[in-house]
Amino acid sequence: MILFIDTANLKEIEDAADWGYVKGCTTNPSLIAKEGLKQKDVIAKITTLIDGPISAEVTAEDYEGMIEQGKELFAIDPKHIVIKLPMTNAGLKAAKTFKELGIPTNVTLCFSAAQALLAMEAGATYVSPFLGRLDDNGWEAIKLIEDIVTMKMNYGYDTKIIAASIRNTEHVQQCALAGSDIATIPYGVLKKLIKHPLTDDGLEQFRVAAAKTAALGK
Numbered sequence: 001m002i003l004f005i006d007t008a009n010l011k012e013i014e015d016a017a018d019w020g021y022v023k024g025c026t027t028n029p030s031l032i033a034k035e036g037l038k039q040k041d042v043i044a045k046i047t048t049l050i051d052g053p054i055s056a057e058v059t060a061e062d063y064e065g066m067i068e069q070g071k072e073l074f075a076i077d078p079k080h081i082v083i084k085l086p087m088t089n090a091g092l093k094a095a096k097t098f099k100e101l102g103i104p105t106n107v108t109l110c111f112s113a114a115q116a117l118l119a120m121e122a123g124a125t126y127v128s129p130f131l132g133r134l135d136d137n138g139w140e141a142i143k144l145i146e147d148i149v150t151m152k153m154n155y156g157y158d159t160k161i162i163a164a165s166i167r168n169t170e171h172v173q174q175c176a177l178a179g180s181d182i183a184t185i186p187y188g189v190l191k192k193l194i195k196h197p198l199t200d201d202g203l204e205q206f207r208v209a210a211a212k213t214a215a216l217g218k
Helices: 010-019 029-035 039-047 063-076 089-101 113-121 132-136 141-155 169-178 187-193 197-216
Strands: 002-006 022-026 054-057 081-086 105-110 126-129 160-163 182-185
Touching: 002 010, 002 187, 010 022, 010 039, 010 187, 022 182, 029 039, 039 054, 039 063, 054 105, 063 081, 063 089, 081 089, 089 105, 089 113, 105 113, 113 126, 113 141, 126 141, 132 141, 141 160, 141 169, 169 182, 169 187, 182 187
Parallel strands: 002 022, 002 182, 022 054, 054 081, 081 105, 105 126, 126 160, 160 182
Antiparallel strands: none
């Protein structure tokens, strides 16, 4: 399972890009608003920090506006930009058009297997089912990932599944076991993935042993 970082914070993206295992970035208007910068400026800076797919979301609600905004965002960096579209009829229509133009898309705010089916049929490059928000409302989030994976395997869709709205490390592990292609993860959760108390204990034992060995050599 490929790991993306879900943020618009440039420092977080710069850190994650150096770790060696973060291969892309997703953003949304809420994340960008926190940075106090214009969307195009943030996206342009992100393209200099991470060498992988970067989802940039349209804010227009109508088809024509989505196409216009999407083309402008894609022009920032055609090698890396993925146009993020909402799960609406206009968004799915735009996904079909962008596929015909050779522009990759990510259909977001997916909360059901039926919605994922529509995104796949529309030719979306990626579809983003949201885990955290489902959990918050009492739905079984991981079951959704499993269902979408099954549907993709049954019919041979090329659309890649991006597990989004990740809240904790357990979400990441469950998505990997369920067969999600990608998980897009907040900075704080990414940092926790590498942590385990037994790892910390083992490292401390190694430090003590190394110190003893060094002392013997003096």
